[in-house]
Amino acid sequence: PNAIYLKDYQQPDYWIEHTELTFELSDDHTLVTARLDIVRNSQRPASGCLTLQGQELELLSVALDGNELSVGEYQQDDESLTLQGLAERHQLTIRNRIYPQHNTALEGLYQSGNMYCTQCEAEGFRRITYYLDRPDVMSVFTTHVIADGERYPVLLSNGNPVAEQQLPDGRKKSSWHDPHKKPAYLFALVAGDLQVKQDTFTTMSGRQVTLKIFVEPQNIDKTDYALDALKRSMKWDEQSYGREYDLDIFMIVAVDDFNMGAMENKGLNIFNSSCVLANPATATDAAYQRIEAIVAHEYFHNWSGNRVTCRDWFQLSLKEGFTVFRDASFSADMNSATVKRIEDARLMRTVQFAEDAGPMAHPVQPDSFIEISNFYTVTIYEKGSEVVGMQRKILGAEGFRNGADLYFDRHDGQAVTIYDFTKAMEDANGVDLTLFKRWYKQAGTPQIQVSSDYDQARQQLQLTLTQRCPDTPGQSDKLPMWIPVQLGLLDSQGQDMAIQVEPASAWTAASQVLHLTEAEQTFVFHGVTERPVISFLRDFSAPVKVEFEQSRDELLFLLQHDSDGFNRWDAGQRLMLGWINDAMAGQFALDEAAVSVFRALLRDASLDPAMVTYLLSLPSEAYIAEFSADIDPQAIHQARQQVREALAAALTSEMAATYQRLQSDQPYAPQPQQMSARALKNLALGYWASQSAEGLQQAQQQFAAADNMTDQMAALQALIHSGERSLAQHYLDRFYQQWHNDVLVVNQWLSVQAGSAELASVEFVESLLQHEAFDWRNPNKVRAVIGAFAGQALCHFHATDGQGYRLLADAVIRLNGSNPQIAARLLGPLTKWKRLVPQYGGLMKAELQRIMAQPDLSKDVYEVVSKSLV
Ligand code: HT7
Ligand code: ZN
Numbered sequence: 001p002n003a004i005y006l007k008d009y010q011q012p013d014y015w016i017e018h019t020e021l022t023f024e025l026s027d028d029h030t031l032v033t034a035r036l037d038i039v040r041n042s043q044r045p046a047s048g049c050l051t052l053q054g055q056e057l058e059l060l061s062v063a064l065d066g067n068e069l070s071v072g073e074y075q076q077d078d079e080s081l082t083l084q085g086l087a088e089r090h091q092l093t094i095r096n097r098i099y100p101q102h103n104t105a106l107e108g109l110y111q112s113g114n115m116y117c118t119q120c121e122a123e124g125f126r127r128i129t130y131y132l133d134r135p136d137v138m139s140v141f142t143t144h145v146i147a148d149g150e151r152y153p154v155l156l157s158n159g160n161p162v163a164e165q166q167l168p169d170g171r172k173k174s175s176w177h178d179p180h181k182k183p184a185y186l187f188a189l190v191a192g193d194l195q196v197k198q199d200t201f202t203t204m205s206g207r208q209v210t211l212k213i214f215v216e217p218q219n220i221d222k223t224d225y226a227l228d229a230l231k232r233s234m235k236w237d238e239q240s241y242g243r244e245y246d247l248d249i250f251m252i253v254a255v256d257d258f259n260m261g262a263m264e265n266k267g268l269n270i271f272n273s274s275c276v277l278a279n280p281a282t283a284t285d286a287a288y289q290r291i292e293a294i295v296a297h298e299y300f301h302n303w304s305g306n307r308v309t310c311r312d313w314f315q316l317s318l319k320e321g322f323t324v325f326r327d328a329s330f331s332a333d334m335n336s337a338t339v340k341r342i343e344d345a346r347l348m349r350t351v352q353f354a355e356d357a358g359p360m361a362h363p364v365q366p367d368s369f370i371e372i373s374n375f376y377t378v379t380i381y382e383k384g385s386e387v388v389g390m391q392r393k394i395l396g397a398e399g400f401r402n403g404a405d406l407y408f409d410r411h412d413g414q415a416v417t418i419y420d421f422t423k424a425m426e427d428a429n430g431v432d433l434t435l436f437k438r439w440y441k442q443a444g445t446p447q448i449q450v451s452s453d454y455d456q457a458r459q460q461l462q463l464t465l466t467q468r469c470p471d472t473p474g475q476s477d478k479l480p481m482w483i484p485v486q487l488g489l490l491d492s493q494g495q496d497m498a499i500q501v502e503p504a505s506a507w508t509a510a511s512q513v514l515h516l517t518e519a520e521q522t523f524v525f526h527g528v529t530e531r532p533v534i535s536f537l538r539d540f541s542a543p544v545k546v547e548f549e550q551s552r553d554e555l556l557f558l559l560q561h562d563s564d565g566f567n568r569w570d571a572g573q574r575l576m577l578g579w580i581n582d583a584m585a586g587q588f589a590l591d592e593a594a595v596s597v598f599r600a601l602l603r604d605a606s607l608d609p610a611m612v613t614y615l616l617s618l619p620s621e622a623y624i625a626e627f628s629a630d631i632d633p634q635a636i637h638q639a640r641q642q643v644r645e646a647l648a649a650a651l652t653s654e655m656a657a658t659y660q661r662l663q664s665d666q667p668y669a670p671q672p673q674q675m676s677a678r679a680l681k682n683l684a685l686g687y688w689a690s691q692s693a694e695g696l697q698q699a700q701q702q703f704a705a706a707d708n709m710t711d712q713m714a715a716l717q718a719l720i721h722s723g724e725r726s727l728a729q730h731y732l733d734r735f736y737q738q739w740h741n742d743v744l745v746v747n748q749w750l751s752v753q754a755g756s757a758e759l760a761s762v763e764f765v766e767s768l769l770q771h772e773a774f775d776w777r778n779p780n781k782v783r784a785v786i787g788a789f790a791g792q793a794l795c796h797f798h799a800t801d802g803q804g805y806r807l808l809a810d811a812v813i814r815l816n817g818s819n820p821q822i823a824a825r826l827l828g829p830l831t832k833w834k835r836l837v838p839q840y841g842g843l844m845k846a847e848l849q850r851i852m853a854q855p856d857l858s859k860d861v862y863e864v865v866s867k868s869l870v
Pocket of ligand 1: 119121122259260261262263264297298301320373376821
């Protein structure tokens with residue numbers, strides 16, 4: 001397979017002004033008629049040539065301005081259809097057949113259960129009909145859907161409904177028109193026998209919008225929360241960005257078979273059912289929060305992605321990074337901003353930093369790709385969001401909002417680049433972001449080294465910062481980045497000291513940000529009356545690694561006193577990482593000073609319980625691995641277990657007391673304060689149950705009495721982690737009996753087992769793959785078992801005989817033919833092989849080589865495996 005390069009971008013020779021599509025759905029096949037009004041692009045030489053993309057299509061006819069062409073009048077191959085000698089304007093009509101019932105890749109038009117649905121991003125539309133399937137070709141779409149009226153009473157597409165007709169042959173026809181021009185990747189169609197939950201939203205200019213969530217009948221009681229989250233998102237986008245919704249109707253449809261979380265098709269979002277359906281009995285608090293964030297994310301795309309879209313797929317982060325930033329701000333406003341920041345930093349440090357350090361490392365604006373589906377990554381999404389967030393830190397809240405307003409107003413209805421976004425930020429603020437733009441082009445995680453020198457006599461603190469960014473595939477000798485470092489200085493009372501910096505231009509007082517722009521810089525802080533404790537990189541103000549020697553006493557001090565919640569948590573994590581490293585070196589002992597600080601945190605009822613939950617949570621094994629030079633997964637697992645055991649033993653009675661204090665008889669609501677209290681209560685239960693028969697008893701009682709999935713699942717997890725295997729099995733069986741008819745709950749049941757250090761041996765996971773609840777065709781189930789095993793049960797995935805790697809590689813080989821996107825995504829854990837100690841790395845590499853030797857590798861899998869083996 002060949003790579004595609006950003007440097008080769010050219011506009012197309014023709015535009016498509018209007019696209020009229022007719023779908024005739026039947027059991028055997030679907031007939032697609034596409035009528036395209038094409039017009040020559042005056043910016044390009046008059047080639048008269050038009051090449052449309054198409055994949056797995058059965059072409060029936062091609063007509064130009066109403067005249068059917070004979071076979072010799074166009075050229076066709078496996079991936080394209082070409083017409084030559086074209087004039088300024090034409091109407092091109094193409095008829096083709098497709099087979100959605102055989103579509104297991106879940107791209108284009110496919111069947112999920114009894115319904116039809118589409119997934120066109122990134123290049124799925126070409127599996128529907130021949131088209132200029134690229135995001136810079138924006139067209140006004142009219143869609144007609146025809147199907148058996150009894151089996152498919154609900155027929156949906158983008159835009160507003162314009163007509164509905166009963167045809168004489170018993171079929172039904174629904175017509176939709178979307179007045180906003182859009183690229184084909186935002187096209188959607190749904191047909192099914194669905195129920196609907198409905199509401200309205202009045203926009204800031206007073207227009208009434210109908211909101212509808214369509215689900216299969218058994219799920220109608222799981223739609224309230226998403227509908228509420230949608231209304232809150234619509235309001236928030238008006239208040240925070242001045243963005244109003246622009247059609248008469250906004251629809252969401254839940255489908256069970258979906259490769260990702262959801263899709264922002266214009267006016268017709270399609271969601272993985274796991275990211276939209278919830279009721280208290282079946283969804284955990286974490287699921288509710290995920291739903292809130294994803295509903296918001298897809299809705300926000302209506303402006304950041306749909307109204308203003310990407311010129312080409314190298315600009316993917318233009319819409320994804322910005323939209324993640326927008327949904328993160330929304331979640332921060334709806335819940336705790338500090339907790340949200342902690343969660344985001346954890347994700348960056350465990351997953352994105354790992355990607356940056358591996359063979360698939362790429363800049364936020366990549367230079368090339370083989371398969372674009374492989375670039376829906378944490379770098380594009382999360383690092384892209386961090387890069388937007390840094391611009392906000394640099395420009396301030398008001399300057400950033402002015403930049404966003406200019407961007408939307410200037411580019412409404414256009415397909416643009418990442419640099420159009422930064423240009424709007426520059427123009428609205430009169431700043432030069434040339435240096436900053438390196439964040440988009442240079443891959444890798446910058447590392448900052450910090451050294452400080454305090455001079456009591458002069459009351460001066462000198463801070464010397466150096467930055468370097470490691471080489472990544474195809475990139476070396478990186479230039480310094482513009483890194484906004486938010487910081488504070490704490491006095492001996494734990495209070496923030498006033499800050500005056502030299503050079504003054506390096507300090508933005510409003511956001512407390514120091515601007516590091518060179519490879520090495522020394523900053524002088526004046527008027528520092530006593531030796532301060534430095535709180536560095538507050539709020540995780542830049543996606544960088546920090547090397548800064550601070551004593552355990554200083555970390556404990558920050559953990560207790562820092563006014564920046566993020567850095568309180570970070571200090572605790574650094575302390576715990578120190579313990580885990582001590583344990584790996586065989587030198588761990590829990591010191592009483594630290595225990596008493598954690599005890600006090602648990603007892604402090606004035607703190608947000610969600611925050612205490614994070615302060616008391618040990619770093620995960622994946623997080624610890626990212627802070628290790630040569631990763632030894634078994635050593636990490638054992639060291640972490642030892643520390644957890646010691647902490648649990650030292651805090652048992654406080655954990656029991658915290659649990660009792662947070663018991664509540666309020667009826668369940670997915671509401672921030674309640675969620676926060678439940679999080680700490682259930683953390684306490686986990687520690688308590690691991691230490692005492694009383695705690696274990698309490699977990700069993702909670703399991704039986706729970707009226708909500710958060711408490712029931714937490715109790716089940718506490719029982720699993722207690723290591724009492726037969727007791728855990730008993731409750732797992734009870735759980736399955738209770739929930740075997742609910743697909744989403746069964747997936748949680750699969751996942752909690754496959755991701756468990758206590759249960760998930762290779763043989764055990766193989767038995768889950770044979771279970772009646774497992775299905776290779778459903779991505780959620782594949783993720784629940786294989787994804788959880790390779791991503792969470794690290795001590796089993798990294799079994800010393802390599803059988804964990806074999807299991808994953810077998811799954812990839814199996815899925816390569818049926819669902820290449822999912823196959824390639826599963827590969828992630830194996831790609832890290834060079835970072836592990838050789839004993840494991842060698843076995844991982846051997847599995848990658850075995851995959852590489854398979855015949856008929858998809859582009860998706862080929863790209864990841866070949867890059868990993870370089
Ligand atoms: N923009 C959407 C991306 C997406 C996708 C990409 C490739 C294959 C399947 C997919 N489903 C959805 C989701 C989003 O970021 O909002
Ligand atoms: Zn998105």
